[in-house]
Amino acid sequence: MTRQLPAVTTVNRDPFFAAPALGFDTAPGDILRRRTVSTPQLRNAARAWQLLYASRSDFGSPMAASGIVLAPDIDNDLGSPLPLVVFVPMFHGLGGACAPSQLLAGAGPEPEASLIGSLLKQGWVVAVPDGHGLGVSGIGPHRFLAGKAAAHAVLDLARAVAGLPELGARESAVTVWGYADGGRAAVWAAEQQPSYAPEVDLRGVVAGAVAADPASLIPLTDGGPWAGLAVAGLIGLARTYAHLPVAHTLTETGYQMAEKASGMDAAALLVTFRNQPLGRWCERPDPWHDPMWRHLLGAEITGRGTPQVPVHLYHGATDALIPIGTAFAVHESYRDHGVEVTWDEYLTGHAATIAAAADDAVDRLATLLPHPRLSGRYPG
Template identity: 50%
Template sequence: MTISDFYQTPILREGARAGDIVRTRPVFAPQLTGAAGAWQIVYVSTDSRSQPIAASAIVLIPETVPEPGTGAILLYCPPFRGLGGQCAPSQLLATGAEYDIVGIEAALARGWVVAIPDGQGLGAGTGPHTFLAARAAGAKPVLDLARAIYRASDLDLPVAPVVAWGYADGGRIAAVAGELQPWYAPEVDLRGVAAGAVASDLAILAPVIGRGAGAGLAFAGLIGLARAYEQLPLRHVLNEDGLVAAAEARHLTVVELLQRFPQPLAHWCREPDPWNDHWWRRVLALETLAHVKSDVPLHLYHGELDLIVPVRAGRRALIAYRQRGTKVDWREYDGDHRSTAHWALSDVLARLTEDIANGPVSPPTSAAADAEVRPGA
């Protein structure tokens, strides 16, 4: 089966459940010395309207055999890689093109299975990637990936405790997964979540990014949110040049986006502040963190010198979760966005290891009893 055949968006069978396996195949991850095996998988997830969609991921099997009681499945949510093209982690790792593998290798060295979702719109999805839409589109494929691993007979993996870890936009996705797990995937034995460089309130962060050196990220966020919230057509906010640029941007990597669109976001829009619109303000409000109390321990960390996601954005997330009653701790590093991601590795792994050892937060519910009813909070 060729790459294009494997990632061809499948027609899902009637009655398909979130987490059902569509197809799997073994691959080689040439950069990873700690992986005994790797599998690309296509599985069922759901979109913002709770409709079934195809999602893809890569599952890495560790060479190291964990000590009894220390094994786990790590749901690893990497930072934003791009809106399209060869941005899917399951493709990057299989071709040896992934540039950030230190955290993955460290988790494999502990004997953890590492599962990395591509994210809605990448891999088996129909793009563009739903960048910034952690709540509408990002977190469900993460939780459904844990379900898929439980059900994937080809992988021959025992059911194990689950922890989630992400950085930047991946951190927002991991944090939201912790909020959604009790009602969306109660059968998943989630023990803890680590999230670095996260922003609680996009309504504050997005305009700042749109005027700075990372303006291409704001443009990508506009496209990603419009993809997740289909009632928000880009034609309402983009000018003619912006519509042409958006058609190009949906196929680009993050590096290409930053190089191609350095102009302030307002350059591509009908109004100076495209976020100052009733519907867009509502979407940004929906995408804030800490809508509800997270049942699992949450570990937040941030770089004091971070110029991409200012540290004050992370502190707001800390306060918001504490106000909800979440068990959350905070670690601040004397570094920028990139250096903090690496300096925090050992601390993150140590905290998640403690969460695994502390046992289940609550008894996992059987999948059959999962009513998938969203709480009113």
């Protein structure tokens, strides 16, 4: 019998995030639980709701996901649905108290709160998914680097927003924005939307520093200062493809490591595994070259689908974490397939590009969305 990595069974003390039992009769996007929360880091959010909503795994199994929906502090004079931006955060971790929907509701500082605030300032509704395996108790670890899972979390949250009667957003125009792992999720959402969620009125995506090819990314980070990301990729993908014998490369010490790491946030992963190679816990020094791993990593290459909406990509020219070439290859692939795709490049590194490109990204989203006539506060 093939041994698998265990699910993270640590129970969140807040019963709201307990994983409910789901069947195939629960449609993706159905709201399972909801509650209003305050968002102390976002003064321009009039109202906010934490949601548990139904989603589907990479391979179609029902699962619960969590996220937060934020309404802007404005009135909509036209009475039409306000536009929706699904903002996909960067990698927060495999587990622990790091889910964005919980941080934004006061559990701790959210690193991208200022970017989310800039979207609310435009008069847009903003939805922030936690991603599969993060936030909801007992179903972790986070499915880090799993493109289809990330896309489902994004598109099903857009469906869930349409079910919030307070927003009247059933016919809202939708865009998606993300950077790094969030950018990867954004382009995967664009690729999956025509078949997975054709009823979502997706108008376009804006994606920065897209980690397009995990097979090339993992050996670059392995054994270096960002080695915790290689560990997270191994664990996240092993959990995603648990039906395949992908954990066979781990030694007994490796299984123990994976169980411990599955509950760590990004900061703990980076500190704990700094400069440590995956070969320390595997039967071979380069587990990404194992035939089964080569197979599943090949399935995770971005740019093989064809979005039906405009896609804007951007990247830092000196990005040492995510090489610019793999992201530009996505641009070329989309262009060759007739996608309306644009590209911006910044003379900055990985971290600096987040701030350097932020205003341009918001401006690009504004070209994709209808502009509501705004005055005063959001009603009710």
